[in-house]
Amino acid sequence: MVNKKRCTIAVIGAGMLGSSVARGWVKENCTVIAYDKDRQKVESLEELGICYEESNEAIARADVVVFALKPHIQLPVVASLAQNLTNKLCFSMAAGIRLEQLAEAAPHARWIRGMTNICAAVNAAFTAYTPSENVTEEDMKKTKLLFGLLGESEETAEPNLDAITGISGSGPAYMFTVLEALTYGGLRVGIPKDLALKASAATMIGAAKLVLETGKHPAELKDGVVTPGGTTIEGLYELEEGAVRASFIRAIAEATRRGKELGEQKTNKKK
Structure with a gap:
């Protein structure tokens, strides 16, 4: 059985996503080491018990290495550290970067390959992931445990x-936009901003929880709120x-397209 307290995680890249997963894991009593070329990004994490190490030292100490870098620098950084990554379990969190590209950059x-979000900082993210062919059964147990600590995972x-x-x-950016709009709606009809924000955020959490716990389709739950001639x-x-609704559908389609494009750009540059 994997013991989270004995699992040391090196997070390479302490931007918004990297710092979020680091915060989430340290809250669950994991040992977390962080590296970023901008040393100041790690300073705010150190008060939480997250240690700073240079990348090579962090990787050497770690059981799991997490790369949370921008797509355009992910593969060059991985390739530069490839020798240190031999026999290491590594998570890649970069949009669009495929397993075959990662294996080419660090074949041993x-x-x-995973994707999570900044809600990992409060252990409320959704993380989806795909293993490469050489990942072991023990690796998968560790992966499920660690991503599960950050919220829901699959x-x-x-x-x-x-x-x-x-x-x-x-x-999260879409949800923050909705939350902001609901809050401004409350302001427009005259309630205090703090009250409008709290009511909007709590309603968003409650609606999501109702979908997850009942298993009902959102349309069914929505129809349960609607009454003839009502508000x-x-x-x-x-x-x-x-x-x-159409705007949200287009937003997701465009974000998906851009994610694929980022991976293709890295491939084309190497040809």
Whole structure:
């Protein structure tokens, strides 16, 4: 059985995503080491018990190495550290970067390609992941444990990960936009900003929890709130007039397209 307290994780890249997963794991009593070329990014993490090490030292100490870098620098950094990654279990969190590209950059590592989001910082992320062929059964147990500590997680086929990037990786930004809009709606009808924000955020959490715990389709739950001639149908009519659902569908389609494009750009540059 994998013991999270005995698992040392090196996070390479302490930007928004890297710092979020580091925060989530350290809250669960994992040992976390972080490296970023900008030393100041790690300083805010050190007060949480996350140690700073240079990349080579961090990798040497780690059981799992997590690369949370921008797509355009992920493969060059991995390739530069390839010798240190031999026989290491490595997680890649970069949009669009495929397992075959990772294996080419560091062929003696065991790769998991994943996508999570910044909600990992509060252990409420959704993480989807795909293992490479050389990942062991013990690696998979460790992967399931560690991603499970960050929130909900699920293994999936690699072609799904670009879409998961569009839905879940980028998703918090969409939800923050909705939350901001609901809050401004409250302001427009005259309630205090703090009250509007709290009511909006709690409602968003509650609605999501209801979907996950009941297993019901969102449309079914929505119809349960709508009554003839009531307040909800008036609000929904305005949302339909504004093509809100179509806008979200287009947003996810475009984010997915861009994720695929980022991986293809890395491939084309090498040809």
